[in-house]
Amino acid sequence: MPRTPSPAVLGVDIGTSSSKGVLVGPDGTLLRSAVREHTVDRPAPGHVEMDAGIWWDEFVSLARELTAYAEDEAGARVVAVGLSGMGPCVLLTDEAGTPLRPAILYGVDTRSGPQIARLERELGDEEIRRRCGSGLSGQAAGPKIAWVADEEPALFARARRLYMPSSWLVRGLTGAYVLDHHSASQCTPLYDTVAQDWYAPWAEAVAPGVELPPLRWSGEAAGTVTAEAARLTGLPAGIPVTTGTIDAWAEALSVGAHGTGDLMLMYGTTMFLVHTVPRLLRAPSLWSTVGALPGTRSLAGGMATSGAVTGWLRELFGSPDYAQLLRLAEESGPGAGGLLMLPYLAGERTPVTDPDARGVIAGLTLSHTRGDLYRAALEGTAFGVRHNIEALEAAGGGIGRVVAVGGGTRGGLWTRIVSDVTGREQEVRATSIGASYGGALLAAQLVGDASVDAWNPVAERVVPDPDATARYDELYALYRELYPASAGVVHALARWQHR
Incomplete structure (x- = not known):
């Protein structure tokens, strides 16, 4: 009599230097991982871009490898998918969803200085900070959208939708056009962090003609895998897909660092810090955002390299x-x-x-x-x-x-x-693979109970x-x-x- 497959979840993260996928069992056991390395493009000083086709192609490759392993070796069946990616990024598409240019990456891309200065004059630096929680910087997505409008006006005239790596994968898997609240809160000045919604007057001023995506929380289902996506990826049709979020916040979830007072240090291509705070805090040199989970807020910082x-x-x-x-x-x-x-x-x-x-x-x-x-x-x-x-x-x-x-x-x-x-003492959990594991945790929580402490217990404490x-x-x-x-x-x- 054939054995009933055990459930497993797939987590995939699109990073700066690679895409990572993990296949995880219902108790948090890492069954298999896979990596696809890539490079960014630097077409001019301060410009850092990437072809969004790489994001989807690498997801398909990872999904096919990991689902095949699940079925052929692990006796498992993937029941949900969790996603994350670097960000905030700016991928603009036309009405049909065709990318108009390579995606402009997060704060490693520093092209938007003139647009930052202009928007601060037009909208008011203090008013931006009051409404959005943070001032404008090279990390914010809004000035990068404005750069495309200023420097590539004919192309921008055709722009109708805005994606980031995780939401681009959601589109490919489910057909849905959504973005998580946390990613949106890094689209300063388009998002009102107090109201936790897009701010229409500034969205129209900065991104005229762009239909901004409906907003959900990172762990909410964005939709289910379509028949066509199932054919391409090997994933079962009809399984749920998380809305996803930016990689650093998924990493924080992967190690349980999302309680008030927690600070996550992400040791990656860049060093990133996410501090969960009890209320909206504003700081001129940091990023104030909503968290990945409902009711949470973050104060974050990031180094350009590590x-x-x-x-x-x-x-x-x-x-x-x-x-x-x-x-x-x-x-x-x-x-x-x-x-x-x-x-x-x-x-x-x-x-x-x-x-x-x-x-x-x-x-x-x-x-x-x-x-x-x-x-x-x-x-x-x-x-x-x-x-x-x-x-x-x-x-x-x-x-x-x-x-x-x-x-x-x-x-x-x-x-x-x-x-x-x-x-300061640092806590290191048993599994430190990062955002893809956090995505898997959110996927597991879509279809059942999954506790990070049960999944990923503390393995070491580094004492100064x-x-x-x-x-x-x-x-x-x-x-x-x-x-x-x-x-x-x-x-x-x-x-x-x-x-």
Whole structure:
């Protein structure tokens, strides 16, 4: 007698450097994972784009691999799909849903400076902050829509819909046109964070002619898999699909960091911080958003690079494996032999908010090694985390628990450096694969009961070393001095690079 397949859920995340998929059992067991690597396009200085066709093609490839494994090897059947993706991104399509140009990515794309200045004049900077919770920055989607309207007017005249990676996958799977509230709240100034809805007067001013999507919460069902999507992906037709959200918020859900006072640190291509707060908080150098779940609010920050810097160094060093570089960095010891790095190789998002910031390595001598440079990169990102934490607390955030997630938590050294630099304990859960696992959790909650504590218990607590923290206090003071001391020079160099 044939065995009845056990239920499983699929979670997929579209990231900056790869798309990741996980097949997860009903108790949270990771049955299989898969990755598809990709690159972004940089057609001009400050421009970072991606062809949305890659998002769907990689989803189809991941879904086919993981559903085949479920059926052929695991004796399972996928019963729901959860989605997430980098963001906020701007993908504009025509009325038929055909993309008009590559998607403009989140805060790593810094093209919208002139549009930010214009919208602040026209709408009022203080009024934007009052209504939207945050000011305009390179992270906000609204000025990027305005950039397309200003710079590509003939193309923009045909724009009718706005998508992000997760909502683009929802469209392909279900045919639905929806967006989650959290992603919408990063579309400043189009979304009213107090009313938690699109603000029609500003939406019409910034995105005339664009029909903004109906809004749902991240864990709500956007629809069900269509027969055509089932044929393409191998997924069963009729199973529910979550509305989805931006990757960092899905990562926070994956490790249970969504209670008031929780702070999630996402160790990825960029370093991202999501702090769940009890009420709307506004800060000039941070992003105030609604949370991924109803009734929650967040204060967030993000560095423009973190893992991207370590990857860059790995390539410069001739591509040794990361384990070797971590061993060399461990040997270097705290302070990296007297090196100090500003990790602003792609500008900086928060709390510096300077798209023309640049990387600086101070203190180099002929005696410094690859291990020293790699350690300085890890320590530089840790100093950036501390800077963001101080900004979060200055804004009124009360940080209780710190939870680490993402690929950078593997190996242990980076998380230990961050704890030593910040003086804060970090919690690491058993599964730290990230946003795709958070998407799977939301999918499981669509079709049954799934608790993050049962799915993903705490595996480790990274406790700071007081002696190391005291040593890092001195270096952190120098780190804070280095940016203003070097800003004039690096801004001049940034202008030279833009020529």
